[in-house]
Amino acid sequence: xxxxxxxxxxxxxxxxxxxxxxxxxxxxxxxxxxxxxxxxxxxxxxxxxxxxxxxxxxxxxxxxxxxxxxxxxxxxxxxxxxxxxxxxxxxxxxxxxxxxxxxxxxxxxxxxxxxxxxx
Amino acid sequence: xxxxxxxxxxxxxxxxxxxxxxxxxxxxxxxxxxxxxxxxxxxxxxxxxxxxxxxxxxxxxxxxxxxxxxxxxxxxxxxxxxxxxxxxxxxxxxxxxxxxxxxxxxxxxxxxxxxxxxxxxxxxxxxxxxxxxxxxxxxxxxxxxxxxxxxxxxxxxxxxxxxxxxxxxxxxxxxxxxxxxxxxxxxxxxxxxxxxxxxxxxxxxxxxxxxxxxxxxxxxxxxxxxxxxxxxxxxxxxxxxxxxxxxxxxxxxxxxxxxxxxxxxxxxxxxxxxxxxxxxxxxxxxxxxxxxxxxxxxxxxxxxxxxxxxxxxxxxxxxxxxxxxxxxxxxxxxxxxxxxxxxxxxxxxxxxxxxxxxxxxxxxxxxxxxxxxxxxxxxxxxxxxxxxxxxxxxxxxxxxxxxxxxxxxxxxxxxxxxxxxxxxxxxxxxxxxxxxxxxxxxxxxxxxxxxxxxxxxxxxxxxxxxxxxxxxxxxxxxxxxxxxxxxxxxxxxxxxxxxxxxxxxxxxxxxxxxxxxxxxxxxxxxxxxxxxxxxxxxxxxxxxxxxxxxxxxxxxxxxxxxxxxxxxxxxxxxxxxxxxxxxxxxxxxxxxxxxxxxxxxxxxxxx
Numbered sequence: 001x002x003x004x005x006x007x008x009x010x011x012x013x014x015x016x017x018x019x020x021x022x023x024x025x026x027x028x029x030x031x032x033x034x035x036x037x038x039x040x041x042x043x044x045x046x047x048x049x050x051x052x053x054x055x056x057x058x059x060x061x062x063x064x065x066x067x068x069x070x071x072x073x074x075x076x077x078x079x080x081x082x083x084x085x086x087x088x089x090x091x092x093x094x095x096x097x098x099x100x101x102x103x104x105x106x107x108x109x110x111x112x113x114x115x116x117x118x119x
Numbered sequence: 120x121x122x123x124x125x126x127x128x129x130x131x132x133x134x135x136x137x138x139x140x141x142x143x144x145x146x147x148x149x150x151x152x153x154x155x156x157x158x159x160x161x162x163x164x165x166x167x168x169x170x171x172x173x174x175x176x177x178x179x180x181x182x183x184x185x186x187x188x189x190x191x192x193x194x195x196x197x198x199x200x201x202x203x204x205x206x207x208x209x210x211x212x213x214x215x216x217x218x219x220x221x222x223x224x225x226x227x228x229x230x231x232x233x234x235x236x237x238x239x240x241x242x243x244x245x246x247x248x249x250x251x252x253x254x255x256x257x258x259x260x261x262x263x264x265x266x267x268x269x270x271x272x273x274x275x276x277x278x279x280x281x282x283x284x285x286x287x288x289x290x291x292x293x294x295x296x297x298x299x300x301x302x303x304x305x306x307x308x309x310x311x312x313x314x315x316x317x318x319x320x321x322x323x324x325x326x327x328x329x330x331x332x333x334x335x336x337x338x339x340x341x342x343x344x345x346x347x348x349x350x351x352x353x354x355x356x357x358x359x360x361x362x363x364x365x366x367x368x369x370x371x372x373x374x375x376x377x378x379x380x381x382x383x384x385x386x387x388x389x390x391x392x393x394x395x396x397x398x399x400x401x402x403x404x405x406x407x408x409x410x411x412x413x414x415x416x417x418x419x420x421x422x423x424x425x426x427x428x429x430x431x432x433x434x435x436x437x438x439x440x441x442x443x444x445x446x447x448x449x450x451x452x453x454x455x456x457x458x459x460x461x462x463x464x465x466x467x468x469x470x471x472x473x474x475x476x477x478x479x480x481x482x483x484x485x486x487x488x489x490x491x492x493x494x495x496x497x498x499x500x501x502x503x504x505x506x507x508x509x510x511x512x513x514x515x516x517x518x519x520x521x522x523x524x525x526x527x528x529x530x531x532x533x534x535x536x537x538x539x540x541x542x543x544x545x546x547x548x549x550x551x552x553x554x555x556x557x558x559x560x561x562x563x564x565x566x567x568x569x570x571x572x573x574x575x576x577x578x579x580x581x582x583x584x585x586x587x588x589x590x591x592x593x594x595x596x597x598x599x600x601x602x603x604x605x606x607x608x609x610x611x612x613x614x615x616x617x618x619x620x621x622x623x624x625x626x627x628x629x630x631x632x633x634x635x636x637x638x639x640x641x642x643x644x645x646x647x648x649x650x651x652x653x654x655x656x657x658x659x660x661x662x663x664x665x666x667x668x669x670x671x672x673x674x675x676x677x678x679x680x681x682x683x684x685x686x687x688x689x690x691x692x693x694x695x696x697x698x699x700x701x702x703x704x705x706x707x708x709x710x711x712x713x714x715x716x717x718x719x720x721x722x723x724x725x726x
């Protein structure tokens with residue numbers, strides 16, 4: 001059972017990464033490209049969460065019912081995932097700001113038309 | 120030791136203060152504060168180099184030391200060794216020179232530029248000093264985010280496109296690296312580099328798994344280091360970034376990618392010799408050779424000085440990869456000296472570009488008025504001399520050491536690649552300087568046909584008829600240091616490199632708190648003198664440099680309609696190569712995917 005959950009998680013991570021990558025490569029609108037990048041980043045969230053998961057164990061919150069030093073789901077990967085989300089938010093905010101400025105300056109948001117760097 | 124956290128804490132703290140007080144402080148105060156901060160960081164890093172000679176200085180944040188009888192690390196540590204601290208010192212010195220260049224004339228919106236540069240410095244120092252894999256990723260992302268903001272600083276159309284290409288390619292690479300970190304954590308249970316290496320040594324995984332994890336981990340750093348199919352973003356970013364930022368990009372940010380790969384390989388993967396050392400050697404020899412050759416070819420076909428220098432950075436990083444691929448302490452020491460020398464010389468060249476931009480509002484080979492500023496021209500020629508790796512510059516010392524080891528390992532073809540790359544990149548800078556500063560040259564070579572002509576906005580204010588003293592000072596300082604560091608570092612770096620390649624020493628220092636190390640790997644070749652064959656190689660590179668520059672300057676001889684055959688041959692190659700660099704980020708990411716797949720397959724199937 002745990003293996004199925006794990007395999008499903010890995011498959012989801014791989015699918016998200018490849019789909020997002022396809023979106024970035026073939027995108028014709030910069031906002032779509034930024035959001036495809038978000039999808040790529042989401043694959044790492046899924047991967048991290050699945051790595052930390054332990055079947056039938058509680059969340060790592062120690063209360064009266066869950067004693068400290070008893071077995072729980074891995075808390076480190078959850079912290080990594082949250083840091084990952086913060087990093088992603090920063091990068092996507094920066095990219096969207098750049099997109100808005102590009103649209104304002106050149107009237108288009110199509111990456112194939114913003115073509116100043118050939119060669 | 121608290122000193123180890125200062126290179127990161129100090130610039131971040133001052134940046135936070137400046138961000139808050141930016142409305143109130145005058146420009147002069149901002150300049151003084153940032154100069155003082157970067158000088159302080161340089162001083163602290165130099166102190167850390169001396170403090171960590173012969174041992175590893177370990178600092179656990181929050182005093183979360185390793186626990187239990189098995190000494191399991193539960194905190195994040197900085198593990199400082201001379202090479203990491205030395206790289207942080209180089210970053211601080213380049214930031215100092217960049218701030219000298221931008222003193223009072225560089226257009227700064229309140230305190231935005233100063234704040235971003237200090238955060239950038241903090242991120243670079245953090246990456247050099249950290250001993251934790253996820254912490255490495257965090258500093259990498261912080262560095263990328265601030266670099267993107269600095270790259271798009273001028274907010275004109277080309278800047279925004281350059282920043283976009285930079286951000287997307289580096290972020291995709293970074294998240295593949297994070298996937299590698301996650302997979303390694305899943306297997307070893309620890310994010311600490313020394314602990315991961317120790318666990319891998321005790322429980323060896325399958326070779327296939329380790330090959331995949333290694334290539335994923337290196338993906339982001341290969342993109343940052345602008346290795347072969349991942350180098351496209353660098354030229355776009357450099358062409359539009361402000362000059363002080365370009366100094367940092369080429370001088371130290373790109374080299375940090377290679378440093379991260381070397382650090383991760385030596386601490387985590389080398390104790391078990393997995394993936395197979397033959398595979399690693401083959402992979403990085405191919406990466407280095409392709410990058411060096413293609414970067415040099417692209418470099419010669421540019422007329423925009425900053426883009427030309429960006430491609431020469433790509434080429435020289437290829438040479439650094441070749442030095443790393445030899446997997447020998449003497450070669451690593453040579454690579455370290457080469458990194459320092461190259462960073463300073465490249466910084467000097469970019470200051471020259473900044474001076475051109477300030478005076479003539481352009482850095483294009485054919486738009487700039489000719490025959491003016493011979494003093495700057497002389498300095499540019501000196502920098503081209505250093506770029507080609509001729510003595511007395513530090514690049515010569517480093518390159519000589521790498522070639523000694525290459526000869527010992529019966530890989531003389533590496534010298535041929537180095538001669539080609541050095542000659543072609545130095546010829547490009549020589550051609551540009553001779554044409555612009557000394558009015559040599561007639562006509563336009565075929566190689567420059569349809570070369571990108573990117574409009575660059577002026578980034579400085581004030582009187583554009585004089586070159587301010589601060590810009591002169593910055594350039595002379597960097598070129599002088601490039602010569603001085605060669606003499607200072609020669610012969611001392613071998614010990615540091617041998618220490619860098621001793622993973623057991625790091626495990627002992629980090630986990631068991633035994634900071635004194637005994638070096639396990641002795642260097643194979645200890646002679647620091649230049650050999651006769653090396654002088655012949657340099658003479659060949661010199662002749663190649665002069666010849667190629669002459670082809671670029673005088674393509675048509677005796678009033679023929681077509682240019683001479685060498686120029687046409689070179690143009691045939693370069694023009695076809697230029698069609699690959701499309702400027703579209705989707706293409707860059709497609710190349711990234713192809714590159715990772717190809718290199719991964721190489722690692723999996725190399726014996």
